[in-house]
């Protein structure tokens with residue numbers, strides 16, 4: 001209990017004093033996860049839309065695989081990316097191991113199946129609802145996908161938030177491929193792991209509270225942005 | 235631009251899972267005024283309309299318009315029995331078909347606002363279409379169908395679940411579309427509606443055209459026993 005209180009007050013103090021290192025680490029966390037999320041959405045959303053509207057041979061298999069990959073253990077993803085990027089690996093020449101880029105790649109791999117699966121579900125439901133109308137209006141494939149993506153934007157935002165949550169709190173992959181290098185690849189989660197290992201529970205807890213606050217803040221901002229569009233049964 | 239009509243249907247058959255839903259149907263329509271497709275529930279009205287519009291698969295036979303098939307479908311619009319409301323405002327629902335055809339957003343919305351005026355929903359332009367009442371939804375879907383000025387409008391039981399006033403409003407819009415030269419093909423099992431709107435009647439039973447002719451003849455002198463029974467309001471099995 002003592003540690004909790006100490007952690008809370010230390011977190012409060014760190015935030016209040018805008019501790020330079022904390023701010024840097026927090027922003028790095030945010031930057032890496034948001035980059036990974038944006039890239040993941042660029043892949044996952046069109047993929048989800050295609051899976052919802054196109055019938056092709058391996059469609060069911062792809063959907064089942066995506067669903068299964070939602071539970072992908074981050075540390076295993078980290079390991080695979082590590083092997084690919086390590087100096088003797090196939091992509092070793094890029095020199096990306098232990099860089100923020102490697103962390104973004106690893107998080108992207110973790111986030112894509114989650115966002116794609118959730119998005120696919122709502123896009124498929126909407127497509128069922130819109131099917132007759134859109135066919136009657138003779139839409140092109142591109143118009144069809146644009147309509148579905150736009151009209152389910154709220155559900156897609158929720159999918160993206162789930163992806164953000166998974167990324168921002170993830171430590172396994174980011175630790176393995178980023179290496180937790182001070183001032184370079186250290187983020188909130190890896191810093192927490194480090195401080196915990198050193199026995200600095202109060203500091204670790206303080207970082208933990210900052211992480212939680214950050215996650216909540218992002219969710220609130222997104223919801224607030226979504227609400228500016230007036231309430232109602234869209 | 236060539237004409238859409240005459241429409242000829244030759245031995246058209248639609249079957250699903252080995253079961254024949256409709257056909258063989260033979261039909262010639264000149265596209266003057268309103269053709270009402272009458273028949274009890276399950277007689278194949280919806281399936282026939284979808285076949286004609288080209289959104290249901292034809293298994294046998296031919297459906298031929300006077301212009302190429304793709305062009306024909308572009309010149310038609312379909313109002314479904316259960317209106318499909320896009321998750322957008324009423325205004326954006328009405329403007330949507332214009333946007334698909336590349337009309338700039340501004341002029342599409344101007345057109346949509348005019349249409350809203352015409353169908354009597356201009357007080358609710360900014361409302362999400364999905365919170366509207368059944369009658370308002372059907373009016374919006376009718377306006378959305380009319381906004382591209384189709385030569386032919388299909389309607390599948392447009393007032394099946396509406397009250398008298400909403401039905402009358404819908405029929406008023408249909409009458410004015412008709413006088414503006416839009417051909418109608420309308421499925422209904424509402425005799426009153428059929429009498430008010432029909433110029434021609436196609437009476438369906440068991441997926442086949444049981445009787446066909448001008449509305450005056452059909453209502454005054456039905457040729458078959460089943461049609462006579464249906465007109466009297468008796469229960470006719472299909």
Ligand SMILES: Nc1ncnc2c1ncn2[C@@H]1O[C@H](COP(=O)(O)OP(=O)(O)O)[C@@H](O)[C@H]1O
Pocket residue numbers: 250255273274275276277278279280281282
């Ligand atoms: N996709 C389908 N698969 C199997 N049966 C169908 C399908 N669509 C319609 N039917 C059947 O075809 C018959 C005609 O249906 P429908 O055209 O909807 O009639 P109506 O509109 O006159 O009530 C009904 O018996 C219905 O159950």
Ligand SMILES: [Mg+2]
Pocket residue numbers: 279280281315390391
């Ligand atoms: Mg029907």
